Amino acid sequence: MSVRKLILRSLLHQNKFAYVPAILHQQHHTHEKYDNYDDRHRNKKKKFAFTLFGSILVGSTITDDSKHKLNKDKQKTEDEKGMEAGEKRQDLPTFRAEEVSKHNNKNSFWVTYRHGVYDITSFLPSHPGGEQIYNAAGYSIEPFWNVYGMHKTHEVYELLESYRIGNLHEDDMVDHSDDELWAREPYRDKRLIVKTAKPFNAEIPPEYQIAHFDTPNELFYVRQHMPVPELEAGSHQLRVVLAPTQQVSSLSLAQLARLPRAIVRAALMCAGNRRSEMHQVKPVKGISWAGGAISNAVWSGVYLRDVLLHCGVDPNDTEGKHVILTGADIDATGQNFSTSIPLQLALDPNAQVILATHMNGQPLPPDHGCPLRAVVPGAPAVRSVKWLECITVSEEESSSHWHKKDYRSFNPSTTWEDADFESAPPVYSLPVTSAVCEPRHGDTVRVRDGHIEAKGYAYSGGGARVLRVDVSGDRGVSWRTATLQQDHAPPRTHYAWTLWTARLPVPAHCDQMEIWVKATDSNFNTQPENFDHIWNIRGILSNAYHKIKIRLQH
């Protein structure tokens, strides 16, 4: 079954202004307006974000009531059942979800509801909720209707059925029974490449990776394990627990802000970035990331080191201790997301681990941990816990399954049957990697003056700087050294990514070409040529040379 691309947004403020006349008069969308929709809307959101984001997961306490609310089954009235739209109809053709998803603009706008496929292009200007409806472009409207029950009337069902054009293929039917969990998800930029909708995981497209050294917040790749919790900055408390005495401190963001300000420019990269390439060698488990699970930003807040010392951690008693970071996001069993890093790493001034409140000068967006997250530069992004509620200094690593059963390193011969996750080393740093962002695999590229230009990113974890990027247009027979764009940082504390540009000679009469890229970091580590001997069951640390094929136009 194909994965449904489902973009959900926090429709909470629709309740505030969706149906008011101020929106209603925007009845005729110009194409330009549609293009600018994202930006205009985001500005509105900024104003409302902190006041409007709800109460389901406020602060560090999840009540039993709210857990029950999250997990409860949806109830339908008999009335709704009898009259519901979207019954299967034998007289209409069947469409695949992929076909439906192509009709995602004002010129051709399709949606689905249960078995029904609807062409509501002509209805768009009349939608009382205005532009909100674009969130469902090419997809199901069920997640939205499940939350905004005002749609579930005889009149609306009848109206919807009047636009009916077909049935959705059985294999593409999605169970929307847990939509309520996800309907308050933040608005996401349409340019993100969605890998999974629930939880929301999306790549930044390669052309936007190289367009900005610091990735704009709305284009930063998103990696969630659960629904996005809604926290309020004003009342948020960070608890710091020192085991085994269980000494507890509680700090508001205002109290945190009294510590020295910390700023670090750091790329965050999922340990599974480029997994899709490793998957081609032999299947691995995990989100099929291409190269878009890395972005770069300037993070600001306070040093975790300062917070820990402020709370009484003894910097001379660190051996074998860990800092467990717990987020407000919870899974279906009520367990909060958590992972840990060694206390020695947390206290290492070079490691520059911070608790960030801001991203590129803006308060953290909900998708990136609003109002407080850890940023562990040079480590896989999973350690940079979002929506941070609690820090525990302990003699044990985090016991969560995200920590104990994932993000561990195995050799290529280890199978799921014999993998001993708990004895395998946790991944606290990332190897050197690189990718070609432009051109893209399969592109046709115009040759100019016997050359083509390639661009991309390179990165190395643990504070290593990328020293050199070598690019080959002839499968490694010859290598060109790329021009680098880099942050300036002292040795061993380089956490930003590197953008690179290379000019490659093209032999005349050559109509296709393979581009290889490999980076070398300041420890002179470089990438393996292929995935054969770094393959691992989880498909992480997938850092072989990036190789793409293109066609040439002379």
Added chain:
Amino acid sequence: MSVRKLILRSLLHQNKFAYVPAILHQQHHTHEKYDNYDDRHRNKKKKFAFTLFGSILVGSTITDDSKHKLNKDKQKTEDEKGMEAGEKRQDLPTFRAEEVSKHNNKNSFWVTYRHGVYDITSFLPSHPGGEQIYNAAGYSIEPFWNVYGMHKTHEVYELLESYRIGNLHEDDMVDHSDDELWAREPYRDKRLIVKTAKPFNAEIPPEYQIAHFDTPNELFYVRQHMPVPELEAGSHQLRVVLAPTQQVSSLSLAQLARLPRAIVRAALMCAGNRRSEMHQVKPVKGISWAGGAISNAVWSGVYLRDVLLHCGVDPNDTEGKHVILTGADIDATGQNFSTSIPLQLALDPNAQVILATHMNGQPLPPDHGCPLRAVVPGAPAVRSVKWLECITVSEEESSSHWHKKDYRSFNPSTTWEDADFESAPPVYSLPVTSAVCEPRHGDTVRVRDGHIEAKGYAYSGGGARVLRVDVSGDRGVSWRTATLQQDHAPPRTHYAWTLWTARLPVPAHCDQMEIWVKATDSNFNTQPENFDHIWNIRGILSNAYHKIKIRLQH
């Protein structure tokens, strides 16, 4: 022409006790005595080292006189010329140096002198210099005679010719005209594998790498660029110069010792270790090191950081500055060996750069920088300047050719013609590497219970720990994770090597096997599978998988 294995020793104390009756009565060497010779002798040396080492390069001042002395041409008297031994003789057979070198023990003891080859086995017990003569076993006696001129008499020449058995092959003739420069070299353990005699460069044999976690000082590999200077601990002064003000401090070892004591367990590895393997892919320039240019020790002294701060370096003004380290060893043009490291690295507490006076609890041996050397853990050993005389904090890197024209990184396509050394990044750290030490390539190994055992070392620079060593007996089809022996150190400050042991299954009826090893470090960097795309003109950073072939005996 084959490289002559030439082991020179500091014969200085021969002057003190070589001819006294106490030595003369040791006329009949038992085999056991011979085996213990090194150890007994080393103990004697310890007592005399600091009082006896001479005056050629004492302290930080090299006088013009002494430079002249170092460079002057040897003068011979007419008398010497007329009567000299070692003229070519047509009536005798010709031997290659390699054949001569096999006769290196009391049962068959050959030496050469100019064109002559001599079997002096029967003379051994009569040698007035006693066991000193073993330094010339299988090699030329010229270096020793050039210094100890008492040999150059009619009587001794006649005596030598009475043992004549042949001529040395023309291709193996070595020019000993600069022997005086080298004759005061320290005594070296006979187990070292000599790569070049002048300067002395020698590997630790692989079996001794895995025999001790901390390499015994006398087995630690030796990498010299020039003759070993003789310095006196008692009068040694370290100058610290802060450019551009030229503020100079001068510190005796006693003054240095008042700073906090620093200890770091660190492997030192030549950037060219394993060059011989890269050379096989395509020739490179440099000493043809196998895997023996790495050893491990506990170094103690003081932190360079403390010394710099003590001398007034501003820790907040480090951007773009360098610490130039200058040794007392000088080349034929009178230039002192020097290289530099970034000031930020020198001041980084994590980097643990020390000025060492001791190695494994003993005062530094002459070959390892007596009485003071830098140790820059995790960096190529060239930065760990020996016989340290001067530290200059400067806005420029060292201008020496060792710094500017060597130990730089190039991509595989860079040739000697287009190499721009000054713009290429200097190597300040080392990538992850590993090697099989047992069995050795070409060995026949007995299979026990369907398995064989392999052992070796692994290492990564920049403070990274080796996390996993994978060993394959089937050319990478399957990998076994090795058992590791490691130092305990906080994250990012792991500088010791790792020793590993792996048990590999052997299919029945299999009579040969290829063993591959690769290590993964704490940044999850791993080695490239082969040398093709890391090849570089200088043959440094040669860290592809180590692959050996063995025969199996069931």
